[in-house]
Amino acid sequence: MHDCKERTRLLIRCGNGEALQMANEITEKYPIEWISRPQEGLAMIKVRETAGQTLFCLGEVLITEAKARIGGHIGLGVVTGSRPALCEALAVVDAACRAELPETNRWDAYWARILERENTQDKMWLAIREKTKVDFRTMKE
Amino acid sequence: MGYVAVQGGAEAIKEANLLAEYNNCRAGRAISVEDIRENLKKMVDSVMSESSLYSPELAALAIKQAQGDPAEAVFLLRAHRSTLPRLYFTTVTDTAHMRVERRISAAFKDIPGGQILGDSPDYRHRLLDYALCAQSPADAQDFARQYEANIREASERTSAEQSGNRGRLPKLVDFLRSQNLVSNPDLSDEPPHDITTEPLVFPSARSSRLQILTRGMTGAVTALGYAKIRGFGISHHPNIGELRVGSLPLHILSDLSGAQEEYYIGEIEATEAEIFMEAHCRGEEAENVLGIGLGYGLCFGRNETKAIAMGVLEHSMENPGPGDPTSDEEFVLLHVDAVESTGFVSHLKLPHYVTFRSKLDRIRNIRKEQSRV
Numbered sequence: 001m002h003d004c005k006e007r008t009r010l011l012i013r014c015g016n017g018e019a020l021q022m023a024n025e026i027t028e029k030y031p032i033e034w035i036s037r038p039q040e041g042l043a044m045i046k047v048r049e050t051a052g053q054t055l056f057c058l059g060e061v062l063i064t065e066a067k068a069r070i071g072g073h074i075g076l077g078v079v080t081g082s083r084p085a086l087c088e089a090l091a092v093v094d095a096a097c098r099a100e101l102p103e104t105n106r107w108d109a110y111w112a113r114i115l116e117r118e119n120t121q122d123k124m125w126l127a128i129r130e131k132t133k134v135d136f137r138t139m140k141e
Numbered sequence: 142m143g144y145v146a147v148q149g150g151a152e153a154i155k156e157a158n159l160l161a162e163y164n165n166c167r168a169g170r171a172i173s174v175e176d177i178r179e180n181l182k183k184m185v186d187s188v189m190s191e192s193s194l195y196s197p198e199l200a201a202l203a204i205k206q207a208q209g210d211p212a213e214a215v216f217l218l219r220a221h222r223s224t225l226p227r228l229y230f231t232t233v234t235d236t237a238h239m240r241v242e243r244r245i246s247a248a249f250k251d252i253p254g255g256q257i258l259g260d261s262p263d264y265r266h267r268l269l270d271y272a273l274c275a276q277s278p279a280d281a282q283d284f285a286r287q288y289e290a291n292i293r294e295a296s297e298r299t300s301a302e303q304s305g306n307r308g309r310l311p312k313l314v315d316f317l318r319s320q321n322l323v324s325n326p327d328l329s330d331e332p333p334h335d336i337t338t339e340p341l342v343f344p345s346a347r348s349s350r351l352q353i354l355t356r357g358m359t360g361a362v363t364a365l366g367y368a369k370i371r372g373f374g375i376s377h378h379p380n381i382g383e384l385r386v387g388s389l390p391l392h393i394l395s396d397l398s399g400a401q402e403e404y405y406i407g408e409i410e411a412t413e414a415e416i417f418m419e420a421h422c423r424g425e426e427a428e429n430v431l432g433i434g435l436g437y438g439l440c441f442g443r444n445e446t447k448a449i450a451m452g453v454l455e456h457s458m459e460n461p462g463p464g465d466p467t468s469d470e471e472f473v474l475l476h477v478d479a480v481e482s483t484g485f486v487s488h489l490k491l492p493h494y495v496t497f498r499s500k501l502d503r504i505r506n507i508r509k510e511q512s513r514v
Contacts (some may be wrong), residue, residue: 012406039226041228042228043227050437051437052437053436056347059190062199063406076395127292128238128292133256134257
């Protein structure tokens with residue numbers, strides 16, 4: 001089982017479809033209480049600059065946020081952009097993991113598929129980057 | 142003379158708005174928001190940066206609504222932003238975690254990780270490409286398909302080790318700090334000022350200066366940065382230590398579950414510039430020695446010229462020179478904002494009948510007085 005940071009990273013970066021499927025499995029079996037349905041809002045991005053090594057506000061990013069409750073466990077879904085369906089799915093998956101529902105232990109196939117997709121995407125991305133790497137040669141007389 | 146309330150023009154305003162819409166539609170063409178987002182990326186990036194709101198979809202919509210006027214698009218986005226609640230602050234985003242797509246140094250040839258050109262117009266001839274007049278969506282799809290096929294082949298040779306570091310590259314400045322060539326101030330966790338919630342006061346905090354510069358108008362920041370380099374203060378040419386473009390992962394903290402936990406929420410694309418300038422710094426025995434000063438620029442999207450100019454300007458304000466207008470924070474910070482500057486200049490178009498009439502009356506009265514004398 002991935003921790004919260006890694007789980008959300010995988011689902012948002014490479015597992016949008018799987019997040020919807022996982023959430024679907026849960027909503028078919030358990031009653032979901034929506035504390036808040038997806039709403040758009042902002043997150044201010046705090047960054048550390050490298051000259052003075054101080055913090056400053058870079059600007060805001062549009063986000064979508066939802067909160068769901070399953071059996072007394074609250075799940076949070078937050079994602080950049082306007083993505084209500086993914087946001088809802090993230091909240092349900094989060095609540096399911098916190099409630100330690102038995103279904104969450106049967107998601108290994110999903111995680112394996114997401115990790116494989118991430119690996120393929122990363123290799124493609126890196127291959128593009130490597131193509132534009134400068135190969136310096138020293139000029140000879 | 143007192144103020145006289147007048148009304149009228151509602152019908153003319155309605156018709157003016159209809160005419161603007163007609164002029165935009167009369168050729169029977171409608172560009173999609175998606176086309177703007179995908180094909181006018183640099184414009185989308187600069188609008189997001191100047192409006193201080195990262196959303197490629199909303200920026201593309203604003204550009205369409207503004208008929209391509211960047212200042213108007215920024216105005217629309219800033220107005221929209223004011224209708225949305227701020228739900229979170231991210232945790233501190235460290236640019237060392239950037240997934241780097243482009244990275245160059247003009248100061249050193251051999252840098253750890255290499256010089257990566259990425260996607261940049263810097264290496265193209267500035268000649269109009271007439272082939273684009275006939276480019277169709279099918280042509281674009283064919284090109285993308287062919288390019289991806291070539292990359293797929295190359296990606297088979299990419300090792301797991303290469304792809305394992307999530308695209309991070311070591312920072313040049315860290316190497317220079319290890320050599321004591323660049324000062325290494327202690328990490329400060331002092332909460333930053335936020336100029337969207339607190340008024341700007343002078344002398345300004347460093348965090349306020351950086352926030353205003355990063356959301357400044359690209360043209361204004363570039364022009365003032367150029368003024369600094371060209372001759373208002375520094376007698377030498379800055380060097381680009383490192384310029385990076387890539388994706389920054391964002392995280393928030395939540396304690397909904399009882400304990401504080403970190404959530405990944407997505408990525409933003411950003412440009413970071415570290416500019417080297419000759420400067421005095423503290424030596425090993427606290428003596429003043431000649432070293433390298435660092436100017437810092439960071440902005441949303443691919444915005445290289447702005448990030449470089451931001452670095453030059455922030456260094457100028459941090460190290461003010463006598464008689465240098467680009468060191469004058471009031472001069473720089475109060476004039477680079479897109480909405481404030483275009484808004485003020487544009488307001489001159491609004492009716493000023495009463496104020497102008499009073500000016501005329503004053504001139505006439507003074508002339509009358511003078512003729513009597």
